Amino acid sequence: MLLLFSLALALATAVSVSGPAPLHNATGYWYEHIEHNGISPTISNGGNWTVFRNRAINTGDSTGTRDSGRFGSTGQPAVVYFPAGTYLVQSTIKSAIGTVIMGDPTNLPTIKAAPGFTGTYLLFGHDQRYPGLVGFFHGVKNLVLDSTAVPPTKAIVLLEWSVSQNNLLSNVQFNMPIGAAAHVGVLTQGLCSALIMNDLLFSGGGVGVELTATQYHLKSLRFQDVQTGIRLASVLQATAQALTFEGCSVGIDTSTGGSGMLNLMDSTATNTSVLVAAAAASNSTSGSLVLENVSVDDSVLARRPSKPAQPPPSPDPSPRATPGSAATPTPHNATSPTPIYSPGHLTPVTRPSTLINTTTNAYPTLPPPTYATHPLTRILNVKSHPGGPVVHGDGIHDDTAALQAILNTAATQEKAWTQLSATGAKFADAENPRAMIRVGAREQQEGGEVETLAGIAQMSDFILTTSDVLPGLVLMEVNMRGAEAGDVGFWNCHFRVGGARGPEGCLAARLSLHLREGSRSYWEDVWSWTADHDLDAVTTTSTGTGGGGNHDVYPGVAGGFLIEAKRGTWMLGMGVEHNVLYQVNINKAENVFIGLQQGESAYWQGKGNTLLAPAPWIESLLESDPDFSWCGDNEAERISHSKNLNIYSSGFWNFVAGPQRTMCAEDCQDNAALYESNEKMYVYGFTAINNRNLLLERGGGGNVSVVATRAANAGAAMDGFKTGTVAGYFGQSE
The missing domain is CATH 2.160.20.10 (Single-stranded right-handed beta-helix, Pectin lyase-like)
Structure with missing residues (x-):
């Protein structure tokens, strides 16, 4: 069964996702024939908003005054x-x-x-x-x-x-x-x-x-x-x-x-x-x-x-x-x-x-699923489910229980970008993080072994976000493993904290994504964004901290992506931005492919900021978090105690720094990445903007040493910013 979501669902507790294998040999494309009942609940009269527009060109695309700009970036899907x-x-x-x-x-x-x-x-x-x-x-x-x-x-x-x-x-x-x-x-x-x-x-x-x-x-x-x-x-x-x-x-x-x-x-x-x-x-x-x-x-x-x-x-x-x-x-x-x-x-x-595919030696490249071979009878619209649980999809009612009941039997597909939003006290404890979406079960067995669910779960075209101050929130946790790359797969799925209508006041979360040790998953086109500006030009829900101004709302998001998976992880077209402790943290992981990763610093950190990392999360650090004993800003990337890593095209950018958003002339951040005690790690193409040190190493003795500086590896100029590039790093490839 393929599950079709509409827009804006509020979740007050965790939802677990799993699903059976898709069927084939269908005729016709189901999308033309389903009921199209998506709405835009965060704007005035959004319950009557038309999302689906069949065969509309120019004039049809601006139906609903979409060309006026008054609904911002997120209010006019x-x-x-x-x-x-x-x-x-x-x-x-x-x-x-x-x-x-x-x-x-x-x-x-x-x-x-x-x-x-x-x-x-x-x-x-x-x-x-x-x-x-x-x-x-x-x-x-x-x-x-x-x-x-x-x-x-x-x-x-x-x-x-x-x-x-x-x-x-x-x-x-x-x-x-x-x-x-x-x-x-x-x-x-x-x-x-x-x-x-x-x-x-x-x-x-x-x-x-x-x-x-x-x-x-x-x-x-x-x-x-x-x-x-x-x-x-x-x-x-x-x-x-x-x-x-x-x-x-x-x-x-x-x-x-x-x-x-x-x-x-x-x-x-x-x-x-x-x-x-x-x-x-x-x-x-x-x-x-x-x-x-x-x-x-x-x-x-x-x-x-x-x-x-x-x-x-x-x-x-x-x-x-x-x-x-x-x-x-x-x-x-x-x-x-x-x-x-x-x-x-x-x-x-x-x-x-x-x-890899052992015949071609190539990494898998999987097209985003369209489920084109599914018949209409295999499609379930969560808002048009006679006899089933009622899903409101209005961003106000708690749809957790209804969605969980439906998700237990369905795969997931989008209608525009479906938004799942976390709210409530269950996500408020920073010392006990809890996932809003949990893909697959994770059970502790005797002897300390972790058993995870094997199966198929796919998600396309989702935005996961928050509606409250939730320092214990993990937007998604993945435990499931697939037999093949893409059985557990995510295409065009994004994480957003702040920056849009719907959330009120200051926003926070612990993590965007946690890939647990037993998981095996494929990701393509994934972006985690802790808002540095307001998309809808109405509220000021950026999630930084600092010395004042519209962008300085306390306390921010602790980390972006935490990858601890060992069975196989593929990341293609990945971006993570503006988190407090790190953008990407690969910890005790194995068998990780990253085709391209991009990150940006937490803009409020830097000159003039008195709250140094790991604050404000110092009382609730995880074992996997960096302790920042050697510096005071976030790390773009930390890779520690991991092996079998093949990483290509890393780009980590610093454009502004400090609570007053001062433009960086050069080197407004000390360190871009820290590599600690890894094995069989190959890094091809590491570029950073305005970082004094591109790469740091730390061995078993605990001492940190500089491997590459920006000045010694000056790269391509970009709009006046200073770049540095390391074409290949093999220091921990043995």
Whole structure:
């Protein structure tokens, strides 16, 4: 049974999630035929708000004055649904914030630009009233965007996608005329902080994806007959995973010099002249490149400097990256402005068998489930369940018991972003944390062994949040293990504390996510945000602390993600921001893959703040928490007593610091990450902004030593901020 949620549910106690395996061999897509009764309960007259909008373009998308801006970022959710068909358009389609534009995944609808199309963009996928850094809550999926009828010399972008976290771009095909250099599939512009785009097909055109962003995880993208597959105009950290290039001139172009660090893995290129076009030599770590498990045919020159001073020394100068090794061919020269050719070197790499397909040696890359093969009889809308428990979904009534009864027999799927909100005294004890959502049981057996439930549980398109001051709240705890990667899976699920309508006053929680030792789970597109600003421009529910101002509400959230799982954890496109003690804490864990992780500091910490970490949580620290005996700010990441870790593209950012939100000139935080007593840990691509020390180590003796500083590893410039990049860390790989 597939469970369909509507919007805004209040939970006063923990809910446990489990579910049976999905059925197959269905016909038709159930989403068109269900009752659509989602609402927006936090706005005036929100009980009558229309979420589902069938086949609405532009005027329909602004129904309910969605273009007025008076409902903020979170108060105007909408799903604009396109049934199968071809929709010819003459001008740009514009999206509003809070909109998911989607089609039938069993028969993708086509939005096609007419031959006389006017404008530059076929689909403007984000709300133009919100700049990229605050462009949240957009979705585009299950569509074909087509410019094949537009003259190849006319400049057109099929999707403008200048967004940040909590956005979804998945299962979209971009069809452009072959050889049309002026046609671009996806374009991002300005300052953006998105996490992932996934499962996309690009055919024809000049450029498939052109990116300007702080970070990006590019997963399962396929490029056919595109002149340039990906152009990294300015990206500090990027992971390109499971890409396919066929008949391209250039696979990935980093020659503009704006690329900080690129990890390319588990990818193939055929009939493609250049796999990676690199930037000219520089005196910084900009342009760092890792190739791992990449296969190319004889037509491919694996890496080419943009302006080589001398020809390659042989017909095959760059090493082929094969399973069990990583090639790091990066042009560099510390003193001369003249670029030189450097073939790089091969580094042995261990991928734990638990984390990979042992036939291909690749990490799993699973598409977000659409349950397209389910019949309508397998779909249950929690608000339309005759004879079953009553679910209000109004953000006021306690729906805990009713949801638990339904969840015991169903998997979970969304309607826009469903919000589950915690409230009540059961989550108030900081010394006894309790989960709002518990996925799978956890039982202590004789001898101290922990037994966890094996099964299937999947969640898509959820937001977990709070409605009270809850220092003992863990928003989600995962104990369940699946037989295969993705059996226990989470796609486009996010954690938000503060910053929106609904919560009142100061907000707090203990943790966003706790992956327990017996769990085995797959995560894709997950963001934990302790609010540093108000999304709805009505209340001031940021959750920092400090010396005054609208952003300084006491006491904040203790930690972001605590990973203690041992059976297998996959994190693709992960972001964690503004927590007190740490953003990511990997403690006594095993078999962890992180494809891309991004974090930001707690802005209220820093100069002028008198409340030093671990305060205000000093009386309720967990065994896994850092004690901060060596410093006074949060850590972006702490990894301790863990093994079999493969981590790619880490980006941890500091932009402002202190209770007055002072902009960082440089080094406004001492330390970015601490690694303690780990084994078989490989880190590829670690970048930080405005941290004096990038990496610290602590061994068994307890002494902390600096491994890498920003000054000695200066990276790509970004809008005046100081960056540092470590391309590879193997100090605890034995």
